[in-house]
Amino acid sequence: MKKEIDKYLYEKIIPYRQERREKDMDDRKAYGGVFDKRTLLAFYKLLKKGVIQEVEFPISTGKEGDVFRARRDDELLAVKVYRMATINYKGLSRFIDGDDRFTHIHKTKDTIIFLWSRKEFRNLGDYYNRGVSVPRPVALWKNILVMEYIGDESRPAPLLKEVLNRVHREIGYEIIEEMRKMLKAKLVHGDLSEYNILIWEDKPYIIDVAQAVPINHPLANELFLRDVKNMVRVLNKIGLGITKKELIKEIEVI
Numbered sequence: 020m021k022k023e024i025d026k027y028l029y030e031k032i033i034p035y036r037q038e039r040r041e042k043d044m045d046d047r048k049a050y051g052g053v054f055d056k057r058t059l060l061a062f063y064k065l066l067k068k069g070v071i072q073e074v075e076f077p078i079s080t081g082k083e084g085d086v087f088r089a090r091r092d093d094e095l096l097a098v099k100v101y102r103m104a105t106i107n108y109k110g111l112s113r114f115i116d117g118d119d120r121f122t123h124i125h126k127t128k129d130t131i132i133f134l135w136s137r138k139e140f141r142n143l144g145d146y147y148n149r150g151v152s153v154p155r156p157v158a159l160w161k162n163i164l165v166m167e168y169i170g171d172e173s174r175p176a177p178l179l180k181e182v183l184n185r186v187h188r189e190i191g192y193e194i195i196e197e198m199r200k201m202l203k204a205k206l207v208h209g210d211l212s213e214y215n216i217l218i219w220e221d222k223p224y225i226i227d228v229a230q231a232v233p234i235n236h237p238l239a240n241e242l243f244l245r246d247v248k249n250m251v252r253v254l255n256k257i258g259l260g261i262t263k264k265e266l267i268k269e270i271e272v273i
């Protein structure tokens with residue numbers, strides 16, 4: 020078993036670390052923290068189950084997690100890995116406590132990260148089933164979430180932030196439509212901004228939904244108003260000329 024695991028890891032995952040090490044010494048530190056042993060085993064499990072066949076390269080390395088492009092047959096997938104080592108455990112509990120979907124779960128420092136990953140998976144599913152434009156959730160194992168990849172063979176979809184001065188006003192109206200659907204799904208995103216919206220083939224995709232909370236959650240109001248404030252700023256950059264009040268009226272579920 021041990022040998023088999025090593026073989027998988029060496030063939031499928033570790034090469035990316037080495038390749039990157041050669042390419043960019045400075046990035047190594049930020050990148051190195053991802054693959055603690057448990058995460059490697061979780062990767063192994065997903066490879067072994069055939070959920071993913073190949074981990075290709077990192078699309079994004081963040082403070083709390085990293086996103087990789089992977090594939091299964093001809094299908095591209097995005098794999099989000101939450102970092103076991105550097106995550107802010109205490110900060111996360113606030114978003115889990117008070118969520119009816121996650122009661123009776125004993126939280127320890129260790130399990131909260133899995134819970135957080137599960138929360139993102141569940142939120143993606145809830146949004147997806149309500150027709151919100153989010154990446155389709157594919158699988159979850161421990162701190163690894165597999166989802167639809169937005170982009171194509173040549174590149175991942177750009178962030179709204181990167182194309183802000185090029186997008187058509189129509190995109191702004193489509194984002195408002197997505198906000199309406201999110202509210203209808205009774206889940207407040209909570210971190211909505213030009214950094215968590217991808218634009219692909221003239222269509223917005225909402226991402227990064229781990230912190231989303233049900234509308235009856237103690238933080239829901241505050242998060243909703245923050246999302247609205249952020250999005251008014253963004254939508255006005257796209258040229259919509261909209262106020263907070265008008266935006267709320269637009270997305271309110273009648």
Ligand SMILES: Nc1ncnc2c1ncn2[C@@H]1O[C@H](COP(=O)(O)OP(=O)(O)O)[C@@H](O)[C@H]1O
Nearest residue numbers: 078079081086097154167168169175176226227
């Ligand atoms: N499904 C996806 N398809 C393509 N790129 C993605 C996908 N999900 C995330 N990304 C890329 O990875 C980055 C980080 O993902 P995100 O979920 O926002 O995590 P965080 O901001 O917590 O690091 C995004 O900004 C985006 O560039």
Ligand SMILES: [Mg+2]
Nearest residue numbers: 214215226227
């Ligand atoms: Mg993000």
